[in-house]
Amino acid sequence: MGKKDKRWVLQRKKDTYYKLAKKNKYRSRAVYKLFQLNERFNIIKEGNVVVDLGCAPGGWLQATRSIVGEEGFVVGVDLQSVKPLNYENIVVIKGDMTKKEILDRIIKEMPSKANAVICDASPNISGVWDVDHTRSIELCTMALISSTKLLKKDGNFVVKVFQGYLFDNYISLLKNYFRRVYTTKPKASRNSSAEAYVIGKGFFGHSFNRNIKSPILRLIENNVKNLTNLDDEEYKCLDHTNENKKEDTLLIKRIKSLRKKKE
Numbered sequence: 001m002g003k004k005d006k007r008w009v010l011q012r013k014k015d016t017y018y019k020l021a022k023k024n025k026y027r028s029r030a031v032y033k034l035f036q037l038n039e040r041f042n043i044i045k046e047g048n049v050v051v052d053l054g055c056a057p058g059g060w061l062q063a064t065r066s067i068v069g070e071e072g073f074v075v076g077v078d079l080q081s082v083k084p085l086n087y088e089n090i091v092v093i094k095g096d097m098t099k100k101e102i103l104d105r106i107i108k109e110m111p112s113k114a115n116a117v118i119c120d121a122s123p124n125i126s127g128v129w130d131v132d133h134t135r136s137i138e139l140c141t142m143a144l145i146s147s148t149k150l151l152k153k154d155g156n157f158v159v160k161v162f163q164g165y166l167f168d169n170y171i172s173l174l175k176n177y178f179r180r181v182y183t184t185k186p187k188a189s190r191n192s193s194a195e196a197y198v199i200g201k202g203f204f205g206h207s208f209n210r211n212i213k214s215p216i217l218r219l220i221e222n223n224v225k226n227l228t229n230l231d232d233e234e235y236k237c238l239d240h241t242n243e244n245k246k247e248d249t250l251l252i253k254r255i256k257s258l259r260k261k262k263e
């Protein structure tokens with residue numbers, strides 16, 4: 001173990017929430033972020049159906065199960081395996097939350113549409129701020145698109161976002177789908193971390209609109225195509241006007257060149 005790693009392990013051992021999570025047999029210190037978010041914004045209630053996107057190792061699944069109780073239902077998804085939690089009303093799917101087949105499997109598992117979709121997913125960290133921020137925004141936007149298919153009308157959404165230049169665009173996008181949108185950083189989130197949590201309350205209930213003008217949608221065009229299974233005719237109907245293209249070209253060029261440098 002290098003010096004830096006040793007320092008990180010020591011720091012972690014001193015961390016209050018890490019100690020609390022260990023003591024209470026939670027799988028991650030992140031459970032306290034969800035408890036704090038829920039206390040303030042009332043996102044999940046007893047008896048609710050909840051989808052947890054990016055759920056490994058399972059801390060938020062444990063926290064959610066303790067809120068929804070026996071009458072609720074939780075479906076988690078992650079690229080990684082999750083050790084079984086031994087509750088009949090928690091189902092975990094191993095897979096990529098941005099893929100349509102995984103979305104279909106989630107829907108199959110749910111007893112009804114969800115009261116809440118929660119997403120603590122993190123992209124692979126490259127260490128280049130703009131790249132990590134962009135990947136996070138892509139993931140969060142895919143989570144938003146999935147939510148429009150998973151949520152009941154008036155349902156709630158919470159998502160972790162790495163802050164950066166597209167943050168305000170993401171908030172604007174969210175306002176098309178939720179009555180109220182809040183940004184916060186719970187106490188359990190480290191000050192040194194670039195993460196913030198965005199909460200959408202009161203889902204309007206309408207499906208995802210691919211014609212909204214947003215540089216973010218341009219950015220994830222291929223993913224949106226995957227997830228929504230648009231056929232070519234529908235795809236041609238999207239708003240690919242020159243004006244919008246020009247607006248986003250610089251941004252996308254910049255992101256692509258940053259990615260190339262790192263990959």
Ligand SMILES: C[S@@+](CC[C@H](N)C(=O)[O-])C[C@H]1O[C@@H](n2cnc3c(N)ncnc32)[C@H](O)[C@@H]1O
Pocket residue numbers: 027028030031053054055056057058059060061077078079080095096097098120121122123124139
């Ligand atoms: C910070 S962890 C989540 C911690 C969790 N909330 C807990 O309390 O245990 C982020 C997770 O997002 C997952 N993730 C990232 N991209 C994903 C994707 N495309 N599909 C599914 N899971 C993904 C990662 O595998 C990782 O396990």
